[in-house]
Amino acid sequence: EIVMTQSPATLSVSPGERATLSCRASQSVSSNLAWYQQKPGQAPRLLIYGASTRATGIPARFSGSGSGTEFTLTISSLQSEDFAVYYCQQYNNWPSVTFGPGTKVDIK
Amino acid sequence: EVQLVESGGGLVQPGGSLRLSCAASGFTFSSYSMNWVRQAPGKGLEWVSYISSSSSTIYYADSVKGRFTISRDNAKNSLYLQMNSLRAEDTAVYYCARDPTYYDFWSGYHSIYYFDYWGQGTLVTVSS
Numbered sequence: 001e002i003v004m005t006q007s008p009a010t011l012s013v014s015p016g017e018r019a020t021l022s023c024r025a026s027q028s029v030s031s032n033l034a035w036y037q038q039k040p041g042q043a044p045r046l047l048i049y050g051a052s053t054r055a056t057g058i059p060a061r062f063s064g065s066g067s068g069t070e071f072t073l074t075i076s077s078l079q080s081e082d083f084a085v086y087y088c089q090q091y092n093n094w095p096s097v098t099f100g101p102g103t104k105v106d107i108k
Numbered sequence: 109e110v111q112l113v114e115s116g117g118g119l120v121q122p123g124g125s126l127r128l129s130c131a132a133s134g135f136t137f138s139s140y141s142m143n144w145v146r147q148a149p150g151k152g153l154e155w156v157s158y159i160s161s162s163s164s165t166i167y168y169a170d171s172v173k174g175r176f177t178i179s180r181d182n183a184k185n186s187l188y189l190q191m192n193s194l195r196a197e198d199t200a201v202y203y204c205a206r207d208p209t210y211y212d213f214w215s216g217y218h219s220i221y222y223f224d225y226w227g228q229g230t231l232v233t234v235s236s
Binding site: 032034036042043044045046049055087089091094095096097098099100101102 | 152153154155158167169203208219220221222223224225226227228229
């Protein structure tokens with residue numbers, strides 16, 4: 001099983017600031033990585049797939065980068081609606097896809 | 109608009125059974141692979157099961173293999189999860205989630221194995 005880790009566990013950011021979230025895979029997943037946003041009481045929402053492609057309707061302030069084992073999700077200027085938990089997911093080793101434990105982005 | 113609506117969750121005793129349903133609309137259900145993903149209270153996400161568009165290919169996580177059965181009815185635009193021999197550790201919100209399956213004229217349907225649309229989830233609580 002490919003183990004996904006995310007850092008930091010919690011990120012405190014002020015509105016308007018940049019947020020940088022990290023995701024690491026225990027072995028290479030090529031570019032087969034997705035990012036999701038989850039707000040309290042809601043289902044996850046797909047943000048990024050293929051490590052760097054924004055999903056339909058996702059604002060340009062969200063960007064993804066990386067390949068192999070190291071990935072980054074950047075939110076260029078945090079809006080109030082962006083405070084949430086973010087999960088990465090590898091889908092290279094299907095069907096055993098795995099998620100990271102999440103990074104909570106909260107208000108500083 | 110793509111919509112996925114789960115139902116069937118509730119409180120069940122350890123060793124009991126429950127059947128979850130997911131009603132799909134807003135897309136051609138029969139053309140997409142589907143999944144169940146769960147989230148224990150306050151925890152992260154765990155993939156549970158996958159079914160291809162024609163039901164010809166099915167996968168399960170090791171944690172549920174032999175106890176859960178995924179199925180679908182393309183005529184009814186519905187996905188199901190039959191859960192037997194339930195344990196306390198199965199307590200979670202269960203989401204149905206669509207795979208962004210694509211079609212190739214020469215080689216047919218191909219799953220990609222991430223999740224582009226999710227339902228709102230249904231809570232399953234296993235407790236005596």
